[in-house]
Amino acid sequence: xxxxxxxxxxxxxxxxxxxxxxxxxxxxxxxxxxxxxxxxxxxxxxxxxxxxxxxxxxxxxxxxxxxxxxxxxxxxxxxxxxxxxxxxxxxxxxxxxxxxxxxxxxxxxxxxxxxxxxxxxxxxxxxxxxxxxxxxxxxxxxxxxxxxxxxxxxxxxxxxxxxxxxxxxxxxxxxxxxxxxxxxxxxxxxxxxxxxxxxxxxxxxxxxxxxxxxxxxxxxxxxxxxxxxxxxxxxxxxxxxxxxxxxxxxxxxxxxxxxxxxxxxxxxxxxxxxxxxxxxxxxxxxxxxxxxxxxxxxxxxxxxxxxxxxxxxxxxxxxxxxxxxxxxxxxxxxxxxxxxxxxxxxxxxxxxxxxxxxxxxxxxxxxxxxxxxxxxxxxxxxxxxxxxxxxxxxxxxxxxxxx
Numbered sequence: 001x002x003x004x005x006x007x008x009x010x011x012x013x014x015x016x017x018x019x020x021x022x023x024x025x026x027x028x029x030x031x032x033x034x035x036x037x038x039x040x041x042x043x044x045x046x047x048x049x050x051x052x053x054x055x056x057x058x059x060x061x062x063x064x065x066x067x068x069x070x071x072x073x074x075x076x077x078x079x080x081x082x083x084x085x086x087x088x089x090x091x092x093x094x095x096x097x098x099x100x101x102x103x104x105x106x107x108x109x110x111x112x113x114x115x116x117x118x119x120x121x122x123x124x125x126x127x128x129x130x131x132x133x134x135x136x137x138x139x140x141x142x143x144x145x146x147x148x149x150x151x152x153x154x155x156x157x158x159x160x161x162x163x164x165x166x167x168x169x170x171x172x173x174x175x176x177x178x179x180x181x182x183x184x185x186x187x188x189x190x191x192x193x194x195x196x197x198x199x200x201x202x203x204x205x206x207x208x209x210x211x212x213x214x215x216x217x218x219x220x221x222x223x224x225x226x227x228x229x230x231x232x233x234x235x236x237x238x239x240x241x242x243x244x245x246x247x248x249x250x251x252x253x254x255x256x257x258x259x260x261x262x263x264x265x266x267x268x269x270x271x272x273x274x275x276x277x278x279x280x281x282x283x284x285x286x287x288x289x290x291x292x293x294x295x296x297x298x299x300x301x302x303x304x305x306x307x308x309x310x311x312x313x314x315x316x317x318x319x320x321x322x323x324x325x326x327x328x329x330x331x332x333x334x335x336x337x338x339x340x341x342x343x344x345x346x347x348x349x350x351x352x353x354x355x356x357x358x359x360x361x362x363x364x365x366x367x368x369x370x371x372x373x374x375x376x377x378x379x380x381x382x383x384x385x386x387x388x389x390x391x392x393x394x395x396x397x398x399x400x401x402x403x
Contacts, residue, residue, distance in 0.1 A: 045133070047307045049245040049298055055091035061403055062093055068395045069097060076388040078372045079266055079273050080108035084293040085396060088363040090403070094293055100263040100371060102273060113248065113259045113290050114369040115280075117347025118327070119356050120251075120289040121217045122303050123240060124232075125162045125335025127224045129317060130239055133310045136227050139334075143168075146223045149198035156206045158223065161216040162334040163320060169200035170213040180282065187253050187281040190221045190232060212326025214286035217335070221285025232285055240308065244298055249291040253281035258290065265351015267374040276351035276373075287349060296356045296367045303336060304343035304358035318343070328390050342366070342397055346390045348373050353389035357397070364400055368392045 056062070069083055080098030096108040131137045143161060144153035150168055160166040176196040179186070197215045204211070221232050228235045233251040241249055252258060255278045266273035280288050291299070301307075306314025320333030327346055329337035337345055344357030351373050358365045368389040375386045 045130075045308055045310070047243050047302065050301050050307075052092045052294065052297060053086050053088050053090065057085065057087065057091045057093040061090075061399075064399050065093060065396060066095065068392060068399060069095060072388060072392040072395065073098060073370075076372065076375050076386060076391070077268065077273070078370045078375070078388050080263060080371050081389075081392070082108055082110055082112060082114060082293055082369045083392065083396075084110070084297055084365070084367045085400075086297055086365045087400070087403070101261065102264065102266070103275070104261075106261050108263065108371075110293055113262050113292055114354065115265070115287075115347070115349075115352045116289040116291050116296070116356075117283070117287045117349045117352055117354055118214075119291075119296070119299075119345045119347045119354055120283070120285065120287045122335045122345040123236060123289060123299075124217050124220050124224065124285045125317075126303065126308055127235060127239060128158060128162065128220050129309050129313050129334065131224070131227055133313055137223065139316075143219055143223070146226045147194065147198075147219055150219065151199060151202045152206055158220065159334065160206050161220050163210065164212045164216055164323060164326065164332060165207050165210045166216050167202045167204040167206050167209065167211070168213070168215055168219070169197045169203060170215045171196040171218065172214070173197070173200065180279075184277070184279060186279075188284070189281075190218055190225065190284045193218050193282070193284045194222055210321060210323045210326075210332065212323050212332070214283065217286035218284045224285070236289075243308075244302060246291070246295045246298060249289065249295045249299070251288055252290050253284075253288055255280050263352070263369075263371040266372045267351055268372070268376075273372060278350060283349065287347060293367055293369070296354075297365050300344050300356040300358040300365045300367060301363075303345070303356075304360055328387055339394065340397060342393075346387065346393070348387055348389075353387055355387075355389040355393040357393055359397075359400075362400070366393050366396050366400075368396075 079102055080100045082096045084094045086092045094110045096110045098108055100106050100108040132139055139159040141158050142154050143150050143156045156166045171193050173196055224235050225232055236251050265276045267276055317334040320331040323332045329339055331338050336343055342357040342359050346355040353370045353373055355368045370389045375388055377386050
């Protein structure tokens with residue numbers, strides 16, 4: 001394969017982790033059980049938490065960045081944002097603006113916990129790549145070796161799941177819709193989410209297209225659990241969060257455990273932003289993580305530099321191509337996207353958008369959180385969906401080109 005470059009709730013319609021998903025009625029399917037492996041040892045690569053650049057960014061640069069923040073909030077009518085920019089040799093800048101919670105008049109702050117949404121996918125694929133480095137799995141393994149009942153599962157590889165070219169059905173179908181509507185507060189496991197797509201018709205033959213779905217990553221989450229012999233949250237904590245000292249980052253499926261005060265997610269309504277009810281578990285290994293600005297800075301740099309992986313594995317990770325359907329990237333590779341030389345991931349769904357990117361050439365990082373999703377260009381679905389956090393990331397990246 002040629003390396004192409006190194007350098008995304010109203011009623012029953014939802015935007016989940018950067019994919020537009022329609023939920024309708026049906027039945028809950030059962031997921032086949034698989035024997036669990038013995039708990040695996042921690043990965044051999046040792047890392048240290050990267051420090052933020054010392055000092056603050058120059059005042060004139062801060063003014064330009066703040067203008068971009070204010071303009072983007074106004075353009076898309078987003079209630080609030082938290083933004084961080086870190087440039088080695090120049091300094092750091094963090095800001096928060098607007099209301100995190102409109103009803104209770106709570107302003108956004110730079111230390112709040114925000115949903116990562118699909119940035120979670122980059123963690124999940126990193127866990128898979130760590131297992132590759134340890135010889136416990138291969139990217140050429142088929143998903144049928146780990147999960148029974150996936151259509152074309154004997155042909156779909158872990159690589160195709162990671163780069164969104166598997167063609168498997170997503171799980172947000174009639175069966176899932178019926179189960180959710182029966183109990184909107186139910187906490188779903190990864191296996192339960194996967195059960196809704198088992199046996200469903202494929203979207204296309206494996207490897208022939210690149211269409212972004214949450215099911216791809218949730219199947220990889222099941223592989224993590226099967227191979228490590230641990231639940232996803234434990235494997236994540238042992239292999240990534242603890243080594244990077246990401247104490248403010250967690251895999252969270254129970255909304256009652258979300259650290260308060262926290263942002264409220266909104267979608268546009270005829271009379272202004274409409275608060276969205278949160279069931280964190282419906283995203284699973286594809287989108288159920290939460291973090292702060294500084295912890296996400298740490299992840300953006302770690303992800304883009306491949307600090308948790310063997311160099312050859314990181315190089316292979318960055319082999320990708322544009323998505324035919326999905327969030328905005330120049331190309332999408334193995335649980336990581338690239339935009340104009342910046343590597344990272346963005347996320348969207350159920351009232352939030354997020355973006356976390358690092359430029360390996362300059363060492364700069366950008367993190368953006370916003371509390372509104374389902375935003376359309378010029379308020380028109382005909383002109384396509386906007387991604388406010390990604391738009392602000394791109395505008396900041398353009399400003400940094402001149403610094």
